[in-house]
Amino acid sequence: MTATGDLARQKGRSGPSPAVVPVLIFAPCLIVYLVLFVWPQLSLLTTSAFDKGQLSGVHYVRFLGDEYYWELLGRTLLLGVCVTLITLVLGVPVAYVLARMQSRMAALLLILTTFPLLVSAVVRSFGWMVLFFRDGIVSNTLQALGLVDHPLQLMYTLTGVIIALAQVLLPLMVLTLHGVFKSIDPDLEFAAMSLGASPPLALCLVTLRLARSGIVAGSLLVFSLAISAFATPGLVGGARANVMATAIYEQTIEMLDWPFASTLATVLLVFVLALSLLYGAALDRRAKSESVA
Amino acid sequence: MTFDHISRRQVLTGLAALGTLPLLSSRLSAAESFSGRSLVSSGFGGSTMDIIHKAVFDPFDKATGAKSTQVPMQSAAALARLKSEAGNPQIDMFQFSGGQEDAAKKEGLTQPLTSVAQLNAIPAEMKDPDGHWVTWAVIGEGIVYRKDKIKEPPRSYKDFLKPEYKGHVAFPAITNGYGMDFLVMLARAFGGGEVNIEPGFEAMRKLKGETIFKAASDLPSLFGQGDIWIMPYDTGNAFKVQSSGLPVAFATPEEGSPAVNITAVVAKGAKNADVANAAIDYMLRPEAQIEIARHMRWTASNPNTKLPDDLASEVPNVAQLAKLDRAIINEKRPEWTERWNREIAR
Incomplete structure (x- = not known):
């Protein structure tokens, strides 16, 4: 803000008035957002709500009245929840250690953590396929270990699919959490310990609680990417582990039933939105009640 | 209407006239020089495109002096490209593998083949009655199996249900075109067919516990891991897996081989339509068809092609192909897919 002010002063106030500046800053993003997100979403919605040129709920009735599609939705949400939990359990310790590490290795390790992001999810899924086949390394190792x-x-x-997707999305969780842990002052833990808390208790009471916003952000990011993932479920899951994303592809490309594909997409969007809002609201409420207490 | 009728008759008369002079016209087209001319065709990409180029376009270029290039694109994308450039096509010749030639003709995007002498030899069901497209190769589907695990070559689609193969069968999902054909052929094997698909589903329900895969890219892993012995797939992919060193062979089922037709069309208004026609004529010649059979294991569409014995045993003859009613299959696709998702994949 001061930089903008300095610049305006240097130019002798020849530029736009300060009130216009925020509008100008947001304008390009807003236009892109309207054209590339809001408009397609609206047309998706209209595609799903019409049948033979007439406003109709027939596609939604088809979805809601068929337990096959409920199963599909349930499987997709289960996938999202499992992947989120796995990445949380694996990601929290890694992110914490990386954030607290004093050595020069920390930066290198962080780069190594993000390294898989440089490889396409398709390639990583192919890697898992090699491991997952019946005579693959995973099966052979587990057998050798009895x-x-x-x-x-x-x-x-x-x-x-859950295992492969957790690996694909883990770096995103670690990166999100790392930034949050980094911003929490370690002295707060020391303060808690000096008041008699054991180190694990201090970690739980102070650090993890303060990191809650990061945990929410990381979980939502991983969850939404997991349920909309296409490449990994398509390659590793195949026909028996169908999820919403692969079903949308099937309806669009194989069956050419675009209205129903739009319906699937809309249902998925509504459920994700609702779950995210509930999740966020629940944590928000807890934070509020705790701050009152 | 009248114009259509006349042009159609003219084409037919033209074709008949050509038929009386096959020798002369073939000599003529061979002598034709296209030096300095170029031909742009759509191609299937990857190793398939390279092999086709070596087997067909390279010798064609050598014989005529033309310079041929293939632009890789999937059949559906190729049709879209042809449509978007209607009237001023940048690509002279298109190759399709998904039946797009019919739509291309209906939308007026193609022109009748001219001076393709070999067209006469091609069976009627493999070419357009008005001469807009011709099937220049056929991918035969059938039974791909591990030679070391199954001593006696499988003979029928019924063999998939043999108790000794239980746990060792794999088959493609219905969204893979071969998965759909497998369903129809199972129905035929057990007394049904396109109009009575029930026996197909009934047989497939018995295979519910077996491995279902989606893409051809899984084939080497499936056969490589040792416990998959038998699956319905095609000659081309069987050959690729074989070339990678696995003991895999192809068997033509007694119910016949369902087939995917590889067709060629000339774009309406193509700048190098004459070169494209000559190339198509070249592709239909027995010597080119033998090369395709040798390097791709695709079936020759020209019945005059006599494959050497070693090839003949591995590639179904054009007479061994089962003719599926694609119109019914396409119409029933959504219904059968929904049913398959519920009854087989669940």
Whole structure:
């Protein structure tokens, strides 16, 4: 803001008046957003609400009245929840350690963490396919360790999709959490410990609680990417682990039923929006009640 | 209306006239020199496109002096391209594998083939009655199996249900074109067919526990891991897996091989229509068709093609192809897919 002010002063106030500046700053983004997001969403909605040129709820009735599609939606949400939990459990410790690390290695390790993001999700999914086939490394290792007594096929299963997708999305969780942990003053933990809290208790009571906003942001990011992921479920899941994204593709490309594909997309969007709002509201309420207490 | 009728008759008369002079016209087209001319065709991309180029376009260029290039695009995208450039096509010749030639003709995007002497030899069901498209190769589907696990070559689609193969079968999802054909062929094998699909679903329900895959890219892994012995797929992919060193073979089922037609059309208004016609004529010649069979294991559409014995056993003959009623299949596709998703993949 001061930079803009300085610039305006240097130019002898020949530029636009200060009130216009925010509008100008937002204008390009707003236009792009309207043209590339709001407009397509609206046309998606209209496509799903029309049948043979007439306003109709027939596509929604088809979705809501068919337990197959409820199962599809349920499987998709289950996928999102599982992937989010796995990335949280794996990501929190990594992000915490990386944020607290004093050595020069920290920066290098952070770069290494984000390295998988440089490889396309398609390539990473192909990698998992090699591991997941019945005589792949995963199955062979588990058998050698005596954990399973027969070849384990993770390929073409939802479990396989969850594992592969968790790996694909983990760096995003770590990156989000890392920034938050980094911004929490370690002295707060020391303060809690000096008042008698054991280190794990201090971590839970102080750091994790302060990191809540980051955990929410990371979870929402991973959840929404997981339920809309297409490449990994398509490659690893196959026909038996169908999810909403692959069903939308099937309706659009194979069946050429665009109205129903739009319906699937709209239903998914509504559920994600509702879940995100509920999740955010619940954490918000807890934060408020705690601050009052 | 009248104009259509006349032009159609003219074409037919023209074709008949050509038929009386096959030798002369073939000599003429061979002598034709296209030096300095170019031909742009759509192609299928990847190794398929490279092999076709080596087997067909390179020798054609050598014989005529033309310079041919293939632009990779999937069939649906190729049709879209042809449509968007209607009247002023940048690509002279299009190759389709998904039946797009019919739509292209209906929308007036193609022109009748001229001076394609070999057209006469091609069976009627493999070419347009008005001469707008011709099938220049056929991908035969059938049974792909592990030679080391299954000693006696499978003979029928019924063999997929043999108890000794239980747990060792894989088949493509219905959204993969071969998955749809598998359903129809199972129905035929058990007394049904396109109009009575029930026996197909009934048989496939018995395969519910088997491996279902979506894409051809899974084939090497599936066969490589050792416990998949048998699946319905095509000669071309069987050959690719075989070339990678796996003991895999192709068997033509007694119910016949469902097939995917590879067609060629000349774009309406193409700048190099004469070169394209000559190239199509070249592609239909037995010597070119043998090369395609050798390097792709695709079936020759020209019945005059005599494959060497070693090839003949691995590629179904054009007479062994099962003719599926694509119109019914396309009409029923949404219904069967919905049903398949519920009854088989669930």
